[in-house]
Amino acid sequence: MTQSDSGVSAANGAPLVVLEHVDKWFGDLHVLQDINLSVARGEVVVVIGPSGSGKSTLCRTINRLETIDKGTITLDGQPLPQEGKELARLRAEVGMVFQSFNLFAHKTILENVTLGPIKVRGQKKAEAEKRGLELLDRVGIAHQSAKYPAQLSGGQQQRVAIARALAMDPKVMLFDEPTSALDPEMIKEVLDVMVDLARQGMTMVVVTHEMGFARTAADRVVFMADGAIVEEGTPEEFFTNPRSERAQDFLGKILKH
Amino acid sequence: MEPVIDNLDLYWSGFLTSLEFIVYSLVGSMLLGTLIAAFRVSPIAALRSFGSAYVTVVRNCPLTIVLFFMAFGLPELGINYSFFTFGIVGLVIYTSAFVCEALRSGINAVPAGQAEAARAIGLTFSQTMREVVLPQAFRSAVPPLGSVQIAMFKNSAVAGAFGIGGDLYSVGRTLTSARGFEYIPVLTGVAIGYLVITLSAGAALAVIERKVAIAR
Ligand SMILES: Nc1ncnc2c1ncn2[C@@H]1O[C@H](COP(=O)(O)OP(=O)(O)O)[C@@H](O)[C@H]1O
Ligand SMILES: [Mg+2]
Numbered sequence: 001m002t003q004s005d006s007g008v009s010a011a012n013g014a015p016l017v018v019l020e021h022v023d024k025w026f027g028d029l030h031v032l033q034d035i036n037l038s039v040a041r042g043e044v045v046v047v048i049g050p051s052g053s054g055k056s057t058l059c060r061t062i063n064r065l066e067t068i069d070k071g072t073i074t075l076d077g078q079p080l081p082q083e084g085k086e087l088a089r090l091r092a093e094v095g096m097v098f099q100s101f102n103l104f105a106h107k108t109i110l111e112n113v114t115l116g117p118i119k120v121r122g123q124k125k126a127e128a129e130k131r132g133l134e135l136l137d138r139v140g141i142a143h144q145s146a147k148y149p150a151q152l153s154g155g156q157q158q159r160v161a162i163a164r165a166l167a168m169d170p171k172v173m174l175f176d177e178p179t180s181a182l183d184p185e186m187i188k189e190v191l192d193v194m195v196d197l198a199r200q201g202m203t204m205v206v207v208t209h210e211m212g213f214a215r216t217a218a219d220r221v222v223f224m225a226d227g228a229i230v231e232e233g234t235p236e237e238f239f240t241n242p243r244s245e246r247a248q249d250f251l252g253k254i255l256k257h
Numbered sequence: 258m259e260p261v262i263d264n265l266d267l268y269w270s271g272f273l274t275s276l277e278f279i280v281y282s283l284v285g286s287m288l289l290g291t292l293i294a295a296f297r298v299s300p301i302a303a304l305r306s307f308g309s310a311y312v313t314v315v316r317n318c319p320l321t322i323v324l325f326f327m328a329f330g331l332p333e334l335g336i337n338y339s340f341f342t343f344g345i346v347g348l349v350i351y352t353s354a355f356v357c358e359a360l361r362s363g364i365n366a367v368p369a370g371q372a373e374a375a376r377a378i379g380l381t382f383s384q385t386m387r388e389v390v391l392p393q394a395f396r397s398a399v400p401p402l403g404s405v406q407i408a409m410f411k412n413s414a415v416a417g418a419f420g421i422g423g424d425l426y427s428v429g430r431t432l433t434s435a436r437g438f439e440y441i442p443v444l445t446g447v448a449i450g451y452l453v454i455t456l457s458a459g460a461a462l463a464v465i466e467r468k469v470a471i472a473r
Binding site: 104 | 300368370371373374375376377378379380381384388389392393396
């Protein structure tokens with residue numbers, strides 16, 4: 001086994017997620033253009049940018065829901081595997097929260113949270129349920145565990161989706177606009193859970209336009225436009241004093257509303 | 258209706274044989290059809306091509322040709338089983354193509370986000386199909402699967418004509434040709450036998466549809 005090699009390269013100071021010269025095309029559309037990004041252990045990176053700039057695609061390449069055409073992506077020192085069992089194992093290490101929740105519609109809330117641990121990690125049902133209930137409790141949904149997703153509000157469903165991802169003990173969590181599909185009164189309950197996670201040291205990549213979240217929880221803001229990273233900096237720097245014209249323009253638009 | 262009433266025991270055993278034939282064909286065609294449907298949406302291109310070729314050929318071949326192959330073609334190749342077995346195999350092959358397409362429409366109705374979420378927690382392709390996609394696909398495919406299977410029940414009489422032996426069709430033939438009873442009462446009895454099967458299946462289907470609707 002090459003365990004010792006990876007052990008060295010994945011020593012604590014090394015970044016957890018590294019994208020180097022990543023390019024991707026959708027047909028003629030150059031959706032990711034020479035992306036270089038590295039995320040340190042425990043770091044919270046917020047990705048912001050106009051719609052269609054490639055934020056979701058970037059996020060999805062990190063667990064290979066989208067393949068890339070050029071460049072490399074490594075997780076904890078290991079390049080992303082191509083396909084099959086290896087890839088499945090990698091995905092178990094990367095939690096993902098979608099804009100549209102995507103809870104398994106035919107399974108109860110508790111089953112949603114225990115499916116991965118039982119099928120992927122081979123945990124016993126009782127063990128997985130105990131842990132699942134703890135996680136549901138942590139996101140404030142434990143008393144709804146026997147219900148089906150459709151019986152919950154959007155905010156509740158999204159908190160379950162976070163618990164489902166956490167149940168795999170991921171090394172990093174990806175959030176793709178987790179509050180964009182929510183009614184305003186439910187946004188806070190989801191963001192509170194995310195802020196909590198960030199405080200506890202979870203490594204997170206978060207696509208969001210919630211400036212409040214970025215200012216409270218993010219270590220770094222990455223601004224994307226037209227498939228490229230245009231600017232990055234601390235939330236304070238970025239929101240009060242954006243350097244690029246694209247970012248100034250974009251912030252001007254979202255701040256007006 | 259005397260020929261029927263006087264031969265109730267014969268009808269009863271024919272009914273049971275037909276039912277047995279149908280149950281095997283039902284289970285077999287559901288399993289094979291599900292496998293082919295999984296092929297058709299698999300990430301492996303060779304499996305996808307095989308799946309679509311299978312469906313194209315089998316679905317466009319008349320059932321009688323498939324059964325002729327079973328009844329006369331395979332024995333020529335030195336493969337010999339009872340026609341009861343051959344009939345089931347033929348009907349399973351034929352019906353599985355329709356099961357596959359009914360299921361595939363169900364699979365397409367499952368939002369893509371469901372499979373993505375499954376893959377994102379580390380389920381493999383087959384786990385994703387088994388745990389997340391197929392259970393939901395079956396739900397929306399219950400009505401078309403029901404029609405496919407009821408058509409299969411009726412097609413089992415075509416297999417009967419090839420000589421399953423001892424089934425409802427052959428009871429009809431025995432009573433009319435060998436014993437000289439009149440066709441109308443004898444065939445009415447056969448029809449009633451099939452109606453009992455198809456109508457109960459229809460009722461069972463309605464129950465399943467209702468159950469599935471609640472569990473959503
Ligand atoms: N599967 C796809 N096939 C073709 N084009 C796509 C696909 N997914 C996204 N795109 C295009 O890529 C661009 C970036 O999309 P996306 O990453 O979703 O942007 P964002 O999340 O920043 O709004 C958009 O122009 C979008 O239309
Ligand atoms: Mg997006």
